Amino acid sequence: MGNKIALIDDDQNILTSVSMILEEEGYEVFTYTDGLSGLEGVLKEQVSLVVLDIKMPRMDGMETLQELRKKSNVPVIFLTSKEDEIDELCGLRMGADDYIRKPFSPNLLIARIKTLIRRTDPVLTKGADGEEEDVIIKRGALEMNKTRHLCLWKNQPVDLTITEFLMLYALVEKTGMVKTRDQLIDSAYGSNVYIDDRTVDSHIKRLRKKFKDIDKDFACIETLYGVGYRYREG
Numbered sequence: 001m002g003n004k005i006a007l008i009d010d011d012q013n014i015l016t017s018v019s020m021i022l023e024e025e026g027y028e029v030f031t032y033t034d035g036l037s038g039l040e041g042v043l044k045e046q047v048s049l050v051v052l053d054i055k056m057p058r059m060d061g062m063e064t065l066q067e068l069r070k071k072s073n074v075p076v077i078f079l080t081s082k083e084d085e086i087d088e089l090c091g092l093r094m095g096a097d098d099y100i101r102k103p104f105s106p107n108l109l110i111a112r113i114k115t116l117i118r119r120t121d122p123v124l125t126k127g128a129d130g131e132e133e134d135v136i137i138k139r140g141a142l143e144m145n146k147t148r149h150l151c152l153w154k155n156q157p158v159d160l161t162i163t164e165f166l167m168l169y170a171l172v173e174k175t176g177m178v179k180t181r182d183q184l185i186d187s188a189y190g191s192n193v194y195i196d197d198r199t200v201d202s203h204i205k206r207l208r209k210k211f212k213d214i215d216k217d218f219a220c221i222e223t224l225y226g227v228g229y230r231y232r233e234g
Contacts, residue, residue, distance in 0.1 A: 008038030035059030
C-alpha cells in the first residue's frame with residue numbers, strides 16, 4: 001500500500017510526465033482523467049496518496065475531495081493554478097493536506113509526496129520485553145495514539161487527516177506552550193519545506209470544527225495572535 005499513488009488530472013501531459021517520474025522512484029501509479037473515475041479508483045486500489053487537480057470534468061477536485069473524505073483520510077495534494085487562491089483555502093478546509101500551484105517542478109511534487117508518505121509510517125517504541133508498544137499521549141479528555149493514528153475526545157473517535165493529527169500532536173506534546181506556525185509546519189511537513197502560514201490556519205480551523213462537532217464547548221486550541229497556537233488542557 002505504501003507505494004501506490006493516484007494521479008487525477010484531465011491534463012494528459014501532466015499524467016504522463018509525473019507518472020514516469022514516480023515510477024522511476026519505485027511507486028505504482030494509477031492515473032484518472034476525471035474526478036468520478038478517480039474517486040472510484042482511489043477507494044478500490046487503497047492508494048497511500050492522491051494528487052488531485054481542482055478543475056476537471058464530470059466531478060471537479062472539490063467534489064471529489066468532499067466525497068473522498070467521507071470514506072478515507074488518505075493524504076491529498078491539490079494541484080491549482082496561480083489564480084486559484086480561494087480554491088486552495090477551500091481545499092485545505094475540506095481536508096486536503098497540501099497544495100502545489102501549476103506550473104510546478106516535478107521534483108517539488110516528488111518531494112512533497114515523499115514527505116506525506118513518510119509521515120504515515122507508524123512510530124513504534126520497544127517495551128522491556130522487546131515487544132513493540134503504542135505511542136500514546138493523554139491530556140484530560142483527549143487521547144492520541146501516534147502509532148495507530150487514533151484520536152479520542154471524551155472516548156469518542158475524532159477522524160483526522162495525517163496533517164491534522166501531527167499538528168495537534170505537536171501542540172498536545174507540550175501542553176500550554178506556544179507553537180509558532182513555522183514550528184507546526186516542521187512538525188507536520190518536516191523542515192526545509194515551504195508551506196504558507198494560511199495553510200496552518202486552515203488546518204487548525206478544521207481541527208477545531210471536528211472537535212466542536214463532538215463537543216460544542218471544545219476550546220482547548222487557543223490562538224495567540226501574531227505568535228501561534230497552544231493547547232490548553234480542558
